[in-house]
Amino acid sequence: MTSPLPAAERARIAALLAPTGVLRAGINLSNFLLVSRRTPDGGPAGVSPDMARALADSLGLRLHYVPYPNPAQVADAAGKDEWDVALIGAEPQRAEVIAFTPAYAEIEATYLVPEKSTAQTVADVDAPGRRIAAADRTAFGLWLDRNLKAAEIHRVATMDDALAAFRTHDLDALAGLRARLIDDQKAVPGSRILDGRFMTVQQAIGVPRAKEGALAYLVDFVADARRTGLVQELIRRHKVQGLTAA
Structure with missing residues (x-):
């Protein structure tokens, strides 16, 4: 992709961002849907890294990946001048x-629910006395924090930990990305993945608030992509499989 901006304006945006x-x-x-493999030297490869590459190319910039083990750490670094753009789920x-x-x-x-569950829809899960395993500070975990009315969230560090807690503590539901739950279901005989969804993770490009002046360019870049x-x-x-263009 190439930028339609005049060279001077593109240079201004590039200087602001990087x-x-x-x-x-x-x-x-x-997120294995977005970073689906590693390069021979151990770097990230997948949809998100390639989107970052296309963005850098559009501005005539070199690219350096700054990897983090989870989205919470990406967000925590926003004010630390560790990255210029980030590719994570957009949450309030x-x-x-x-x-x-x-x-x-x-x-x-x-949600993934155990064989004994009476829940038939995602709405059924948010009920008094029900406990949901969820990876803390993921996009879907943050959504649950804002929107659950009655159920209790059992927060753990990672999606692997959430599966372990769901099994070990006999919880009522496991929250997660549908594509991940398809694999998790294999570890829980008789379990079911509920139809529908309680939210969709909105995978976006973000900039630290200090560089918000570049946001309009990034918005146009995403629209063009x-x-x-x-x-x-x-x-x-x-x-x-499990990732769709917005």
């Missing part, structure tokens, strides 16, 4: 320190 000439892209390694709690574009891709989140089919092409290229 004054060293190297765009530092914060990458969440925990994170928007306090990060300015987000509209989503370029979406991921369904739903969707319009030209770049997002769909990256999903096909990396053979990702």
